[in-house]
Amino acid sequence: MLDIQLLRTQLDTVAERLASRNFVLDVVAFQSMEDERKTLQTRTQELQSRRNSLSKQIGMLKGKGEDASAVMAEVGGLGDELKSCEEQLGALQTRLNDFLARIPNLPNEAVPVGKDESANVEVRRWGTPRVFDFPVKDHADVGEPLGLDFDMGAKLAGARFSFLKGGMARLHRAIAQLMLDTQTGEHGYTECYTPYIVNPDVLFGTGQLPKFADDMFRVERGGEDGQTQYLISTSEISLTNMVKDCVLKAEDLPIKLTAHTPCFRSEAGSYGRDTKGMIRQHQFDKVEMVRITKPEDSYVALEEMVGNAEAVLQKLGLPYRVVALCTGDMGFSAARTYDLEVWLPAQNTFREISSVSNCEAFQARRMQARFKAETGKNELVHTLNGSGLAVGRTLVAVLENYQQADGSVVIPDALKPYMGGLEVLKPQA
RNA sequence: GGAGAGGUGGCAGAGUGGUCGAAUGUACCUGACUCGAAAUCAGGCGUAGGUGUAAGCCUACCGUGGGUUCGAAUCCCACCCUCUCCGCCA
Numbered sequence: 172m173l174d175i176q177l178l179r180t181q182l183d184t185v186a187e188r189l190a191s192r193n194f195v196l197d198v199v200a201f202q203s204m205e206d207e208r209k210t211l212q213t214r215t216q217e218l219q220s221r222r223n224s225l226s227k228q229i230g231m232l233k234g235k236g237e238d239a240s241a242v243m244a245e246v247g248g249l250g251d252e253l254k255s256c257e258e259q260l261g262a263l264q265t266r267l268n269d270f271l272a273r274i275p276n277l278p279n280e281a282v283p284v285g286k287d288e289s290a291n292v293e294v295r296r297w298g299t300p301r302v303f304d305f306p307v308k309d310h311a312d313v314g315e316p317l318g319l320d321f322d323m324g325a326k327l328a329g330a331r332f333s334f335l336k337g338g339m340a341r342l343h344r345a346i347a348q349l350m351l352d353t354q355t356g357e358h359g360y361t362e363c364y365t366p367y368i369v370n371p372d373v374l375f376g377t378g379q380l381p382k383f384a385d386d387m388f389r390v391e392r393g394g395e396d397g398q399t400q401y402l403i404s405t406s407e408i409s410l411t412n413m414v415k416d417c418v419l420k421a422e423d424l425p426i427k428l429t430a431h432t433p434c435f436r437s438e439a440g441s442y443g444r445d446t447k448g449m450i451r452q453h454q455f456d457k458v459e460m461v462r463i464t465k466p467e468d469s470y471v472a473l474e475e476m477v478g479n480a481e482a483v484l485q486k487l488g489l490p491y492r493v494v495a496l497c498t499g500d501m502g503f504s505a506a507r508t509y510d511l512e513v514w515l516p517a518q519n520t521f522r523e524i525s526s527v528s529n530c531e532a533f534q535a536r537r538m539q540a541r542f543k544a545e546t547g548k549n550e551l552v553h554t555l556n557g558s559g560l561a562v563g564r565t566l567v568a569v570l571e572n573y574q575q576a577d578g579s580v581v582i583p584d585a586l587k588p589y590m591g592g593l594e595v596l597k598p599q600a
Numbered sequence: 601g602g603a604g605a606g607g608u609g610g611c612a613g614a615g616u617g618g619u620c621g622a623a624u625g626u627a628c629c630u631g632a633c634u635c636g637a638a639a640u641c642a643g644g645c646g647u648a649g650g651u652g653u654a655a656g657c658c659u660a661c662c663g664u665g666g667g668u669u670c671g672a673a674u675c676c677c678a679c680c681c682u683c684u685c686c687g688c689c690a
Contacts (some may be wrong), residue, residue, distance in 0.1 A: 216659045224673040230618030
């Protein structure tokens with residue numbers, strides 16, 4: 172959420188900066204709601220103030236045993252207008268809050284301006300794509316004889332689900348283990364195990380609600396009419412919201428958290444994209460990194476987190492590039508984002524495998540996550556998140572980059588300790 | 601699922617219709633004392649918002665949402681959460 176003061180004082184500048192990320196701010200609607208709010212709120216508070224002081228008088232008079240009926244009559248006359256003012260103000264504030272809640276974050280000044288992904292800026296590359304002396308297969312074709320079963324996924328749950336068995340399932344687990352061990356053992360993140368089902372206010376905190384409800388899976392409890400809950404679409408949600416409604420001590424910062432969780436996405440609106448294979452699934456695993464920092468530390472933290480994600484790709488020997496997203500390509504909550512794109516030989520291109528973002532105070536404001544600053548004032552923290560990495564897509568990259576002419580896949584050295592002696596995945600006869 | 605207890609400021613903990621935004625303790629900050637620290641003493645110390653150049657003034661907030669009332673932390677209704685015991689259960 173943006174600071175409403177910023178909208179009040181610099182509406183045009185804000186609108187301009189939002190336009191760079193393809194968001195049209197309805198300046199007229201905001202202005203008229205604000206004008207109405209101002210008069211309504213002033214009037215309501217005036218009336219409340221009047222009622223409070225008269226009521227106090229009644230208390231005092233009655234305490235002394237004197238007649239209070241004249242004052243009671245006066246305060247009684249306030250009732251109707253006060254009630255209507257309070258109702259109107261409440262309704263208006265709901266509208267205003269909803270309006271605010273749907274505005275994306277402002278891009279940081281450093282972000283390259285551009286309309287879509289074609290304006291993203293490559294920052295660096297690592298590794299050299301392998302040269303194959305046989306026809307390269309994509310991961311679906313490589314994986315099928317090795318235990319990657321899309322038909323079984325479809326049978327059990329429909330399209331965009333997969334079923335892994337044998338060495339393939341083991342490889343998937345090994346990848347997650349390597350990532351988690353790297354982030355906890357080498358980069359100082361605290362390992363967490365979190366709920367996969369969360370409450371709506373938690374999704375509001377990180378920005379998935381109210382605008383992106385269609386991207387989520389909703390769940391309801393059997394046998395009860397309770398509040399609707401949601402499956403997490405990333406553990407960024409459950410990790411970041413740890414500090415929701417908190418006033419942290421300055422010395423508690425930075426907080427560095429990681430978790431390996433499944434992620435659930437309805438993928439509404441992505442029909443026809445990446446329908447084949449494991450690139451875009453309704454359920455996938457991810458090792459997530461989250462940092463909660465002081466505002467002045469967040470951009471150093473962002474660069475570090477990109478490095479933390481890169482470390483995993485380097486261990487696996489997978490070529491990749493780092494891309495700075497342009498204004499038009501960033502997610503709703505991000506002020507600055509780097510994507511890591513891994514080399515996929517079958518597609519002969521780089522594909523996103525990690526996204527690392529600094530949300531600055533955008534999520535913190537929604538969550539009311541603050542810390543006690545040196546000045547004694549409570550200040551909003553900055554929140555950052557990034558994949559370290561997406562497990563399913565890493566599996567895809569390993570299958571494609573390590574495939575052999577005979578249809579087998581060599582296990583990268585870094586994964587061998589996690590594979591129980593298995594060094595090659597071989598097609599089952 | 602059944603029975604019971606409870607949710608108040610960073611924490612602990614009073615408060616059952618009227619100067620209660622809330623005693624007290626503790627933590628924290630400032631000052632005094634001290635060579636310094638501890639102890640002691642004095643003062644300060646919640647959050648969000650409105651308005652104002654500012655000092656300030658005003659509003660809301662005692663789990664959440666409704667209701668009763670001139671007035672609600674306090675009374676009524678619904679819900680949520682935590683804890684204890686019993687039942688069921690991986």
